[in-house]
Amino acid sequence: MIPSNRLSRRGLVAGASIFTAAASGAAAKEDRLVDGVVILIDSNEPYVMGHAISYSANLAKHFAEKGAKLQIEVVANGKGIEVFRADKTPLAEPLATLRQAVPNLAYSMCASSKTIAEAKEHISIPLISGANLVPFGIGRVVDLQLKGWAYIHA
Template identity: 80%
Template sequence: MISAWSRRSLLAGTAVLTTGGAAAAKEDRLSEGVAILIDSNESYVMGHAISYSANLAKHFAERGAKLLIEVIANGKGIDVFRADKSPLIEPLATMRQSLPNLNYSMCASSKTIAEAKEQITIPLIPGANLVPFGIGRVVDLQLKGWAYIHA
């Protein structure tokens, strides 16, 4: 039998699984949301994570389901939500307008470390929020029943 923890945990870039027991393995069971973690500043990784958001929203909308999605930037991945560095400022803004259930979160700890290293204040893109610890946010959401994707 697969443990609840195993059902909630996803491997990088794999399909979204549902939470709950075998009887709860229905497509409409994913009612909480999906957390997508970005911890790389590689453009293609950031782009894939944002693409996952759009594809998931479309996938569940076609089934009449409302899905909450939170993209969480941690470590070097915070570049995705930096107004001074993000290669995706326009696509991120467009997605936020078209997907009201999409949230962007940046790890405040990673931001503080980067600011100290670079000796600057890092500006966030519009719509991005700070969370104390990116990885802590991922775990908090998983404990609430959210699925997890590591981009």
Template identity: 90%
Template structure:
């Protein structure tokens, strides 16, 4: 899969437009509107502006699809240094993340358990997660699993 410079895959870009031609359509066949199954947003940086982008992307995508009468499932996956966004002991975004989750019931937060274990070993602590965040075995594995199920991908 080709990823564009803004982190959006070509498939995700097409899916974000919310219109695909019907698979196997014949000449003259009507186009079929098809929304993506969901959008997965990967955060792998602890830069505040990157983490902030993931929040704004989630809100903007939900609003974009709601204007079209569709509910979009969104999952923000934190991997590597990006796990800081969901660390209750480090994130400055706990309140905005909680507010966003309350307003978007189809929004999920996932943290890479492998990255968490590495950080815990390095820092010699147990890392607490913000409310509502769950662990997945491998963040990047979760991203690929969702893409294989038809989800669009955005790299924050």
């Protein structure tokens, strides 16, 4: 097991590397992708979901101003899957607008959490346009952290 503080330091180092490269002018051409940021949503509270969306927009703008394109992935897990549920999300329009404005943004929903919710509610859960399923939300977060991505818990 890897201690969580090790992953956090690695995420901070990755974030600092992105900033340093962009600020020093060492960032390559505009089309170059640098390491990314993964944002975890595990709550169905509207303000938490809203924060994750605003974090995505602000990060994309921040790095674009520095000449860097940042990959951003918002991962919904547990109760947080509501953000990407076409039948429940209060943020359908802002999510669609943001996806159009930020081409390096991905939305991922935990398939395990979706299956549990479907069994509990006896329905098939529809996803918003542009959202993808990943086997395990928290597994996706850790996979990206191990690749050097920074981590934000919304």
